[in-house]
Amino acid sequence: MAGNDLTRLRAHEMAAALRAGDVSARELLEASLARIRATDRPLHAWASLDEDGARDAAKAADRRLAAARGAGQEALAALPGLLGIPVALKDLVVTRGLPSTAGSRILGGFVGPYDAHIAERLAEAGAIVPGKTNMDEFAMGSSTEHSAWGPTSNPWDLTRVPGGSSGGSAAAVASYHVPLGIGTDTGGSIRQPAALCGVVGLKPTYGRVSRYGIIAFASSLDQIGPFGRDTRDAATLLQAIAGRDERDSTSAPIPVPDWSTELAANDDEAAGWLRGARIGLPRQYFVKGMEPGVEARVREAVAALESAGAIIVEVDLPHTDYGLATYYIIAPAEASANLARYDGVRFGYSEHEGDVLGNYLATRGRGFGAEVKRRIMLGTYALSAGYYDAFYLKAQKVRTLIKADFDAAFASVDALVAPTSPTVAFPLGARLDDPVAMYLSDACTLPVNIAGLPGLSVPCGLSDRLPVGLQFIGRAWDEGTLFHLGRAYEAITADAGWRRLDPADLGALEDPATPTPAERMAAHA
């Protein structure tokens, strides 16, 4: 197969080709690396590459494949689904011997001495990690503009953001650098960039994936999840990283189903899953600042689900409006403590100016970016004596109410369907001076984190030639229903014209004259 063609394959297609002996893991990796080298300058999806480590892993994968091929069909079938498949890691997954910066200057030069749980799991599964992807600093942001290493562009329109905070992984998957990527989602950081880049992204149930080795933003909200170019691929990746880990006391001892096998390859069979499925449509998710084009695509998608046999029920989630305020108290409060360890004493960026306090002020003053400082201050304020009850404690009470909203809705429906983001990708720099406008990007996603539920975003068409995301929200531990819905929606829209469209600016990525996102930002300013 030609190199360029290889990068177009989805993960399950790569897996089949590897088993058939049509391609080697080494060839898949080299195709991926060649494409990254050729196109990443104007995109800036990657924070760092580990070409040597990836080549070693690819060789090992090829040896496993050869051994299994020699041992017969059963041995081949028993191989992990991710064996030999390139997977991007967000730059907050700690891996031994490689940089992990979380998009922050304060972690410049930090090389982890251990592997995150998911890095171990991916290595066991034989996945190949070419490198780590760009992100908003400490995952705080919805545009990937808040990276100390410069912003990332959206391959559908390089003047626009890819969403965030996991914008690097979303852009890398959308630009055919890799078929799969890892993101983290605290308030929408997987689903929103998936929507804005036209790929599939899932935020699992809180506790589904171990957070051990994931640089923390907000501990009670952070979850790790997959990006893919279709639902089956995303399910395969989640399956590889999910499950109880003794090192994360909040990871749940709940069995992980074999989702990838459950999901039908055949479109008719997959679409059949919709017949009689009860899907709730929350009224409160279609308000305030939603772009008409986005609402139109989402309503069309809901109509398509209904015509395929789903029962659509309007539901109320009455406390939705309080989600944003609740989130912007709890998340910064936890972050203000989680980020206290970056003090220049043991690792990373360190400034020495006078006494202990002087060192702290210089290190943290210059090591953190403006958005991170804003959230540390918000969180510190919300936890301060005299304000704790009015802010943090009240937010926890509202959190309970928001959970109760979802519980009530799930008494009558199997899942909810909603927009992922109220808008399509916005121009680089457009919301940098207006934090609240930026925070509103996550209005439809962050209630799901507050309630600890799983949420899936799948592409549902274009508005102004930019991707729109459709969000499915499920009961706790019911990622399976979301995968079935996503797969069914793909099946009933398999012939849609927009599915055949590539990101519009893919061609420009290969032009050396195309400016980098940082240059675009500088010009904009």
Next chain:
Amino acid sequence: MGAAAAGAPVAARYEAVIGIEIHVQLKTASKMFCGCSTDIKDAAPNSRTCPVCLGLPGTLPVINRRAVELVLATGIAIGATTPEFTRWDRKNYFYPDLPKGYQISQYDLPLAANGHLTFDTSDGPVTVGIRRAHLEEDTARLIHATDAAGRRVSLVDFNRSGMPLMEIVTEPDLRTGEQARRYAEELRLLLLAIGASDAAMEEGQMRVEANVSLRPVGTDAFGTRTEVKNMNSFRSVERAIAFEIERQARALGAGEVLVQETRGWDDDRGITYTMRIKEDSDDYRYFPEPDLPPLRADRAWLDAIRAGLPELPAARRARYRDELGLSAYDAAVLVGDPGATAVFEAALAAEPGLAPKAVANWVTGEYLRLAKGAGEGSGAGASGVDGAQLGRLVRLVADGAISGTNAKQVFERHALSGEPVDEIVADLGLAQISDRGALIGIIDEVLAANPGAVADVRAGKGQASGFLVGQVMKATRGQAQASVVQALLRERLGLD
């Protein structure tokens, strides 16, 4: 103020109000939230560390079950209540010895609350309320040094980071330095009995801080308090608090205004000194630790811990008095030293028929004399003592197989070397000969060799009898039992 009060000594016009906070390192194999060893005493700096206790990015805590059990056991032992569920909280502050920038501690739901402890003082028994006991992690250790270039540097040793700590806080119920010392001593005995901690103050395994304030006798409002630290022995706890009471009383008596501050105890100079003045209260911004789920202490778990508790010091003293017939003083001395308690128990277990008082005399006398003689608390002078062997020795004395004087010699050798008592007795040839057959032969030889003395005895001269006994003892190298020799002599001379 009346004339009488004004004329009274300054200290007598005030009542001291003292509360004690004690941190103890728990005796677990691994640290509070990671798998690192707690055996850090002689470890090279930073050799007992991992990504978790270094606070590296991405790491998460996992609760040490054993540490929780030790605090629950302590709570049960002090009659505290345990909440149905408990949780951890983050205590936020910046310092280089605190790698995460917060300490995982417990704020409003401690593992134990509202307990109490009773102890004896020179004025009789005192009961102190214990407000709470909670579980937290220790900080790293800072070492201030000068580097090769002569610059002052601060080094951090993270071996101590994440060691499990129990903090025990009393109500402000104590009134004197002696009460504070006795409370700390009694708590230490309790913790040793439970096996919760080795609680060695000089090793930093038990750190005592006192809050001291004064108020005019007969009033209820609290005065301005100071927090006293750096008390590294029980004796310094008593001395430091006594000094602080005196200092505050003198200041108040002179019309001075006290400031709320932290004061250090200088043991050499015998004074407290200002360490840090608290201008406003610290805001630690406590909030529930989101990385740890709440912990449920269910009934079955608590019952199992309760069932596993050993005999506690108070109950042991009562048993020694009521069942073994020991004096309150002997009971207090025996229970007051865990080594003595162990030796006493082992001796009685090995020789159940012995009189407890006889064993107690040996332990409170010879054992403690040797144990304490080798340096305070170390017990090196009695390091070889095996309680069962002491039992054997007391048995030999009771049976008349060895003299009391020789027994002390045997014990001293055993205490150093640990050799079995019987072997020492044999080696030194100290066994008393009380066997009639063996003695009669020797006596007959002595009588045959000393006809003059025999005649004197028959004539009623008592001194001559003593001479003959002495000759028998000489012939047996002191091993003959004198009373038996006396009786046999009279028998052989036909005097009975």
